[in-house]
Amino acid sequence: MTFCSSFGQTFFLGIFNPFIRQDLNLSHSEFGGIYSIATLVSSLSIIWLGKKIDDFKLRNFAIFVCLSLFFASIFISQLSSLLHLIFALFFLRLFGQGLMSHTSSTAMAKFFNRNRGKALGIAWLGLTFGEGILPGLVILLLNFMIWKKVWIVIATFLFIFVMPLILYLLRDFKDNSEELDQLKVNLNIKNWTRGEVLKDIKFYFLLPAVLCPPFLITGIFINQTFLFESSGWGISYIAPSFTAYAIFTLISLQVSGYLIDRFSAIKVLPFYLLPMIIGFIISYLFQFSLSPVLFFIFIAITNGTANVLITSTWSEMYGTKHLGAIRSVTVALMVFSTSLSPVLFGYLIDDGFNAQKIFLFMVLYAIFANLLFCLKIKSYKPVITA
Secondary structure, three states: OOOHHHHHOHHHHHHHHHHHHHHHOOOHHHHHHHHHHHHHHHHHHHHHHHHHHHOOOHHHHHHHHHHHHHHHHHHHHOOOOHHHHHHHHHHHHHHHHHHHHHHHHHHHHHHOOOOHHHHHHHHOHHHHHHHHHHHHHHHHHOOOOOHHHHHHHHHHHHHHHHHHHHHHHOOOOOOOOOOHHHHHHHOOEOOOOHHHHHOOHHHHHHHHHHHHHHHHHHHHHHOHHHHHHHOOOOHHHHHHHHHHHHHHHHHHHHHHHHHHHHHOHHHHHHHOOHHHHHHHHHHHHOOOOOHHHHHHHHHHHHHHHHHHHHHHHHHHHHOOOOHHHHHHHHHHHHHHHHHHHHHHHHHHHHOOOOHHHHHHHHHHHHHHHHHHHHOOHHHOOOOEOO
């Protein structure tokens, strides 16, 4: 399911950007505005839909999400108007980027206790493989068919392969079960409700750091050509940079999973933004041939760690009984931040900001977010009920 979340991610939808604009005669800013609106509305929908994973059987919920993404793929393949595009992007962002990854992470975090970090690290390999494989595969398919037919291929893949696989893998799964030999780990931890979490002040001290990687990385990816050219790197460095990004995301998923299980998510938390901060500093201060590759390596380490760390942090702090409801809020805010990012970066670029100034703003935000939650770091621990 994390692999299939690729079909609603910015890196994947961006491939179809020029074809959609050409078919509907849209400018860059018009497409960006529509994309942001669709993403914003999908983020609000996740708050309600994401909570339902706590209320329904996992198999039924997973099939609902997969079937909805199947219909969304069919829907965009028939694109004919501006209104059609808004709804198509809304469905793809909601059921792809949002609920596919939400279902996977919530299920893994609920089932696994002591090995939660490793489990999430393995699950998130799906997105890493998607980032590494799908762009090249789509470009290959576009040599043989129009872009709309690519979405028919995606829908066929979801219906014929993914949905039967979900049914098979969850055939013996019992809801509300955990690793039986590790059940004792969370016996005395309070399970917070979503309402209680939203009233908890330390949640808001951590929120800017949680939103930092998706917000900034979306802005970087959607404006990658401008940032590379403005930095003097040249677009020839884009391909090796993304290759390095995929490799180090994969490595960081596994290393962070081990560290979280060894030391706990809360102890890893103060360090996870540091690689991204180092990457921004390198890009701002130094101009040498490997700068873009190093930059992508460092943001990959933070991004890979975040995929495992944040869900583990909520599980440790707030328990797992209402994890779907809690995660739905944070996922919605993440999606919301990715809807603002293209607009904000676009305005900065249109106002004449070069890459160096944008990197400076990004590093200042990352440092601020890291320092903010460190003020409350001693309070980030589970509440023991007995």
